[in-house]
Amino acid sequence: MTMDSVSASITELPPATPHDHAPPESFLRKYVFSLDHKVIGKQYLGLGLIAVCTGMFLSWVMRYHLAFPDKAVPLIGWIAPTFAAGGVITPEFYLQLMTMHGTIMVFFVLTTAPFAGFGNFVLPIQVGAEDMAFPRFNMMSFWVTFVAFAVLVAAFFVPDGPPLSGWTAYAPLSAVGKSSGPGEGLGQTLWVIAIGIFCIGQLLGSLNFIATTLDLRAKGMTLARLPYSTWAWFITSMIGLIAFSVLLPACVLLLLDRVAGTSFFIPAGLVVSDAIQPHSGGSPLLWQHLFWFFGHPEVYIAIVPGFGIISTILPAVCRKPHLGPKVLIASQLAIAGLSYMVWGHHMFLSGMSPSSATLFSVPTLIITIPSAIITLLWLGTIYGSKLRLNTAALFCLGFVSVFVTGGLSGFFLSQPSIDTYLHGTYFVVGHFHFVMGVAAMFGIFAGTYFWFPKMFGRMMNETLGKWHFALTFIGVYATFMPMHWLGLEGNVRRYSSFPSDYMHGSLPLHRFITYSALFLGASQLIFLVNLIWSRFRGPVAPDNPWEATSLEWSTTSPPPFDNFGGVHPVVYHGPNEYGVSGPRGDYIMQTDPPVAAAPAATA
Amino acid sequence: MSMVKRMSPPSAARTGVWVGIGAITMSFAAYTSAMVVRHGSIPEWQHFTLPPILYWNSLVLVASSVTLEVARRRIGGPFDRLGHSETLLATKSREWLSWYRITLALSFAFLVGQYLAWQRLASEGVYLATSPSSSFFYVLTALHALHLVGGLAALVYALRCLRSDDGPRPVNVLAAAALYWHFMAVLWIYLLVVLALWV
Ligand code: HEM
Ligand SMILES: [Cu+2]
Numbered sequence: 001m002t003m004d005s006v007s008a009s010i011t012e013l014p015p016a017t018p019h020d021h022a023p024p025e026s027f028l029r030k031y032v033f034s035l036d037h038k039v040i041g042k043q044y045l046g047l048g049l050i051a052v053c054t055g056m057f058l059s060w061v062m063r064y065h066l067a068f069p070d071k072a073v074p075l076i077g078w079i080a081p082t083f084a085a086g087g088v089i090t091p092e093f094y095l096q097l098m099t100m101h102g103t104i105m106v107f108f109v110l111t112t113a114p115f116a117g118f119g120n121f122v123l124p125i126q127v128g129a130e131d132m133a134f135p136r137f138n139m140m141s142f143w144v145t146f147v148a149f150a151v152l153v154a155a156f157f158v159p160d161g162p163p164l165s166g167w168t169a170y171a172p173l174s175a176v177g178k179s180s181g182p183g184e185g186l187g188q189t190l191w192v193i194a195i196g197i198f199c200i201g202q203l204l205g206s207l208n209f210i211a212t213t214l215d216l217r218a219k220g221m222t223l224a225r226l227p228y229s230t231w232a233w234f235i236t237s238m239i240g241l242i243a244f245s246v247l248l249p250a251c252v253l254l255l256l257d258r259v260a261g262t263s264f265f266i267p268a269g270l271v272v273s274d275a276i277q278p279h280s281g282g283s284p285l286l287w288q289h290l291f292w293f294f295g296h297p298e299v300y301i302a303i304v305p306g307f308g309i310i311s312t313i314l315p316a317v318c319r320k321p322h323l324g325p326k327v328l329i330a331s332q333l334a335i336a337g338l339s340y341m342v343w344g345h346h347m348f349l350s351g352m353s354p355s356s357a358t359l360f361s362v363p364t365l366i367i368t369i370p371s372a373i374i375t376l377l378w379l380g381t382i383y384g385s386k387l388r389l390n391t392a393a394l395f396c397l398g399f400v401s402v403f404v405t406g407g408l409s410g411f412f413l414s415q416p417s418i419d420t421y422l423h424g425t426y427f428v429v430g431h432f433h434f435v436m437g438v439a440a441m442f443g444i445f446a447g448t449y450f451w452f453p454k455m456f457g458r459m460m461n462e463t464l465g466k467w468h469f470a471l472t473f474i475g476v477y478a479t480f481m482p483m484h485w486l487g488l489e490g491n492v493r494r495y496s497s498f499p500s501d502y503m504h505g506s507l508p509l510h511r512f513i514t515y516s517a518l519f520l521g522a523s524q525l526i527f528l529v530n531l532i533w534s535r536f537r538g539p540v541a542p543d544n545p546w547e548a549t550s551l552e553w554s555t556t557s558p559p560p561f562d563n564f565g566g567v568h569p570v571v572y573h574g575p576n577e578y579g580v581s582g583p584r585g586d587y588i589m590q591t592d593p594p595v596a597a598a599p600a601a602t603a
Numbered sequence: 604m605s606m607v608k609r610m611s612p613p614s615a616a617r618t619g620v621w622v623g624i625g626a627i628t629m630s631f632a633a634y635t636s637a638m639v640v641r642h643g644s645i646p647e648w649q650h651f652t653l654p655p656i657l658y659w660n661s662l663v664l665v666a667s668s669v670t671l672e673v674a675r676r677r678i679g680g681p682f683d684r685l686g687h688s689e690t691l692l693a694t695k696s697r698e699w700l701s702w703y704r705i706t707l708a709l710s711f712a713f714l715v716g717q718y719l720a721w722q723r724l725a726s727e728g729v730y731l732a733t734s735p736s737s738s739f740f741y742v743l744t745a746l747h748a749l750h751l752v753g754g755l756a757a758l759v760y761a762l763r764c765l766r767s768d769d770g771p772r773p774v775n776v777l778a779a780a781a782l783y784w785h786f787m788a789v790l791w792i793y794l795l796v797v798l799a800l801w802v
Contacts, residue, residue, distance in 0.1 A: 022607045130608040133615040207622050215615040241622065245629035253637070256742065261732035264637070268647065281645050281735040286637055293633075562608050 021135075023561040033143070035135035038559065040142050041121030042455065047146060048113035048444075054153070055104040056521055058097045065089040067507070067514035069497035083161050092182050094496030095164035099183075100155070102167030103191065106298065107198055108149050110440045114305035115240070116141070116205050118447045119233040121455060123209060125552040126230045128218025128569045130562045133211035137204045144201035152194035155187040163188035166494065168295065169195075171265030171287035172272075175257040179273045189258055196251035199244040206244070209237035218551070220571035225590065227550040227575040228322065231329050232308020236301050239336050243297040250290035257282070288350055292343035299436050300339045303403075304332060306443025307374060310396045312575075313450050314378060316548040317393035318385035319586055320579040323377045331370035331377075338367040348416045349423050357416040364414035371407055375400060391465030392546075395446035398473050399439055405477075406435025409484060424494075427487025433480045445472075445527070452534065453541030457557045460538060464530040468523060475520030482509050547587055550575050554591045613775035620779045624786050627750060631790060634746070635797050638739040642801050649734040653799055654723040660716035661795055667709035668788045671758075671781055674702035678765065678774065703762060710755050717748055736802040743794050747787075754784050 024030045034040060064073045072087030083093045124132055132138045155162035163183045165174040169191065178185035213226070213234045226234070253264040257279075265287045268280030315322045322328065344352065344360030352360075378400050387393060409431040413419050422428060445468075452460050491498070491506050498506060544553040551571070555564050569591050577588035584592070642648050677699035721741070724730075731741045757780035764773035 133611045134619060135608075203626055207619055207626070210622050211611075211615045211618040214618050215612055241626050242629050245626045246633040249630050249633040249637070252742070252746075253634075256731070256738070262738040263732070263735060264641075264738065281641070281647050283641060283644065286640065289640075290633060290637065561606050566606060 033139060035131070035139050036561065037120050037124050037132045037135070037138060038455075038563075040138050041117055041119070043142050044112050044117035044120055044145070047142075047149060048109050048117055051104050051108035051112070051149065055101050055109060056524070058101040058104070060518065060521060061089070062094060062097050062101065063514040063517045065094060066497060067511040069499040080156075089496060091496040092164055093161075095166070095181075095494065096162045096183050096187075098494065099164055099166050099191075100152075100162045103152060103195070104149075105437065106167055106302070107195065108145075108152075110302035110436065111202065111298070112145060113444045114309065114440055114447065115233065115236050115301060116145070116202070118229075118309065118444075118451065119209060119236075119305065120205075122451060122552055123230050123233050124212055124216070125555065125559060125563050126227045126550050127213060127216060128221050128551050128564070128571060129212060129216035130564070132208045133216055134208050138208050141201045141204035141208065144197055144204065148194045148198035148201060151190050151197060155183070155190040155194075158186045158190065160185050161187055163191045165191075168291055169254070169287075170291075171254065171257070171284045172267065172270055172277075172282070175254055175265045175282075175284075175287075176270070176272050176277050176279070177258055179275055179277075189255070192251050192255045192258065196248055196255065199248035199251065202240055202244045203248070206237035206241040209233055210241070213237075218569045218571055221551075221590075225571055225574045227590075228311035228325070228328065229305075229308035229550075232304050232306075232311070232332060235332050235336050236304045236308075239297045239304065239339060240301050242340070243294045243301065246290060247294035247298075250287065250294065253290075254287065285347075285350060288347050289343070292346045293340070295346060296343045297336075297339045299432070300335060302436050302440045303443070304335070306399060306440050306446075307332060309443045309447045309450070310378065310399050312548075312550070313392050313396050313446055314381050315576060315578045316450075316546045317388045317390065317396070318381055318578070319388065320381065320385050321576040323380040325574075325576055328374060328377055331373045334370040335367060338363055338370070342367055345414055345419070348419045354416070361414055361416055365411070368407065368411060368414075371403075375404060375407075390449070391460070391462055391469055392446050392449040394466065394469040395442050395449065398469065399442040399446060401473075402434050402442060402476060403439040405481075406431055406433075406439060410435060421490075422487055424492050425487035426483040426491045426493050429493050430480050430483030430487060433483070434476075438476045438480065445469075448531075450546065451552075452531075453545050454552055454557050454559070456535050456538075457541050458534050458536075458538030459541050459545060460534040461530050464526050464533075468526040468530065471523035471526070472520065475516055475523055478516035479513055479520050482513055485509065544589075547585065549573070549577055549587055549589050551590055554589055610772075613771070613778070616775060616779040617782070620782045623783070627786075627790070631743075631746075631794070634739070634743060635794070638743075638797070638801055641735055641739075645735065647734075649736055651724075651727075651729055651736065651740075651802060653740075653795075653802070654720040656716055656720050656723065657795060657798075660713050660720070661791060663709050663716060664713045664788050664791055667706050667713065668785050670702050670709065671706045671784055674699045674706060675777060675781055677702065678777070703758075707755070707758065707762075710751070710758070714748060714751065717744055720744070740798060740802045743798065747791055747794055750790075751787050754780065754787050757783060 021035065024034065024036075029035075031039060034043075061073055061076055064071075073084065073089060074087065076084045076089070077087035080093075083096070084090070089097075120132070120138070124130070160178075160182045163169070163174070164181055165184065165188060169188070173180040173184065174188055174192075176184075177188075213230060217226075253262075256262045257264050257266060261278075263279035263282035265284055266277060266279035266282040267284065270277040270279065311322055311328060341363040342360055344356065345364045348357050348360075378396075382397070409427065413422060413428065413431060449460055449465055452458070486506055486509060487493075489503075489506060491503055498504060498510070541557040543555065543557055545557075546553070551569055552559070554569065571590045572594045573588050573590050573592060575590055577590075579586055580588055582588040582592065721744070724737070724740075729737045729740075731738055757776075761773065761777040761780045764776045
């Protein structure tokens with residue numbers, strides 16, 4: 001164990017008390033119901049991996065059907081004989097696939113992996129703590145999320161299958177029950193319960209992130225010295241705290257409408273499937289407001305951790321300090337605040353008055369300013385640097401690229417008059433896949449290549465990593481860029497196929513997208529192989545392979561049970577000390593002693 | 604090299620409760636604003652009079668907050684700025700215990716009173732699904748009761764700590780539980796005002 005940097009700053013430890021916990025012995029306590037934030041972080045990442053594979057598989061079935069509407073989809077007739085007999089995809093089944101794809105991806109991949117996954121593993125170490133503030137809540141947070149996933153997936157196994165109301169579950173169709181379509185019975189009920197449970201899990205997680213950042217920081221770790229990734233997770237948890245506190249009530253009310261006969265979201269005189277619904281006094285728009293009040297902040301829950309990951313990696317690979325650290329944090333705080341004022345831009349077509357639309361359009365345009373500032377800070381950091389072009393760096397560059405691409409289309413969508421045309425089309429699908437799906441995925445990839453050595457004590461293979469990046473980068477542009485054209489042509493979204501109508505001409509482009517999507521999916525096999533191979537056969541990782549500054553690199557790879565091996569780190573520097581001349585070289589770690597000339601510190 | 608993880612500092616528990624209070628406030632803000640919006644925009648909104656017992660209940664809940672503070676004062680101090688204490692002056696003397704018991708009794712009385720209020724409404728034919736206003740009434744009161752049961756569990760847990768542990772920990776657990784308990788009373792008063800005005 002090389003602990004040189006830590007031992008330079010040992011402090012007195014308080015005596016042990018009966019409430020301290022020692023490392024667990026049993027398998028169950030160690031790997032399953034673990035209280036250790038490092039294990040919980042890996043559990044979240046594992047859940048994310050299972051979820052992303054499930055979600056991707058669903059998307060292939062949809063894509064295959066869109067490209068070859070008259071052909072049976074291979075395998076699916078065998079996997080799901082009740083829903084797709086003989087591999088035939090009905091419009092209803094298509095919507096069920098789409099709903100599950102969106103729900104799994106948004107909640108169980110883009111929220112769990114970058115925020116709960118990496119955040120759990122890295123944040124306590126980066127602030128110099130031994131664990132999260134409330135380890136029991138932390139364990140509950142994961143297992144509650146796991147149960148939510150199980151409940152959601154259970155919808156595949158109930159008689160009518162999963163719901164078909166989309167990841168946004170618009171009322172009143174999501175509220176009236178069976179009569180509004182297959183899967184709108186038990187399937188939709190399971191969906192509501194799953195999302196409600198998920199909210200509880202994420203609230204517990206946010207609580208922990210906030211208390212840990214505020215109260216468990218090591219000596220000398222002022223707020224100004226927090227690494228950017230910790231800042232990002234901290235800001236994300238504040239966004240999440242408010243957002244999930246609103247989605248949870250929305251789910252409770254929707255569930256009551258479904259099972260207890262209330263009418264929160266169902267208006268009087270509603271006729272569904274030729275039957276008048278026995279409800280009165282509710283409002284479908286209320287659901288949209290509650291959902292999008294959560295929904296827009298949710299997109300920032302998915303992306304802000306990515307901001308933090310990129311801002312942490314970039315200085316380390318550029319070997320120069322991040323440009324404008326204070327502006328960077330301020331911009332993220334501005335985004336967090338503004339994200340609660342823009343939800344109406346998802347509802348321009350809900351019949352709102354033009355003046356309300358303007359009221360939502362203006363903050364939507366304003367929110368692009370902090371996003372643009374952050375992007376410029378990244379570019380300025382990269383500009384003129386001696387970039388170490390490893391895989392993590394490549395995914396950072398890729399992140400900037402796809403985030404800008406997606407952000408630009410958002411700019412169009414934020415004008416109500418343009419959105420009136422584009423709202424129901426593939427243009428929006430292209431927009432959010434770039435800015436949310438792909439950008440957040442690139443953040444996850446960058447984080448994986450960067451922190452894998454710390455998590456598992458082994459390096460990942462760089463050659464495979466670079467191939468993975470190159471093919472993924474080509475794949476995402478080939479898959480999602482053409483969707484903007486489809487949207488401009490008027491190709492509507494959420495339709496299962498366009499074989500014989502005015503959109504017939506778009507079929508070749510749909511085929512191209514499908515081929516690209518399969519190519520993109522296949523490229524991920526390289527990543528999986530790299531993960532598994534490196535986990536067992538990768539070269540042993542040093543403590544600080546990237547010559548980075550933050551605290552996780554001052555302990556062993558992987559860190560010991562209590563993170564710092566019985567010592568308490570003391571922090572003397574900010575995380576941004578790159579491109580300087582210190583005893584180690586061109587960087588100073590946060591725990592390095594303040595006097596630059598410390599000969600003993602170089603091992 | 605010791606490899607144990609130490610207990611989180613008491614300030615973390617405080618932060619935790621405050622963050623929890625923030626989340627609960629936000630979710631009740633969502634429910635009540637949904638209700639106010641619904642009230643404003645549908646013609647068939649039916650008003651009904653709140654069962655009078657609710658007002659008595661409010662007094663009971665506020666009283667429980669007061670008795671809890673009395674018990675806390677007697678348990679000992681000195682408290683620091685955050686309400687933490689290094690010493691447990693009076694645990695041996697037990698004179699706080701009766702105040703603590705009164706607090707628990709009052710909180711049970713509150714829950715029973717809420718249940719009676721529901722029964723009263725049900726006897727008048729006002730159920731969860733009767734009208735939008737009754738739906739909001741039941742949802743808000745039920746969720747408040749649910750959160751209150753959580754606070755009650757925290758108070759019982761704090762009592763157990765006070766009886767079994769001598770260090771600073773019981774006082775800190777109690778400080779966190781008491782903060783949450785007072786918030787429950789404030790939340791109830793807010794809900795009562797909102798319900799009185801809109802349902
Ligand atoms: C650069 C600033 C951004 C602007 C101006 C913007 C604008 C918009 C607008 C106006 C819409 C509504 C389009 C419609 O439904 O007709 C929209 C949809 C969407 N945006 Fe953005 N956006 C921005 C950034 C982001 C980010 C950063 C994310 C995610 C990380 C994101 C994710 C989404 C999603 C998921 C939807 C579609 C939801 C759905 O209908 O299913 N956007 N965006
Ligand atoms: Cu939005």
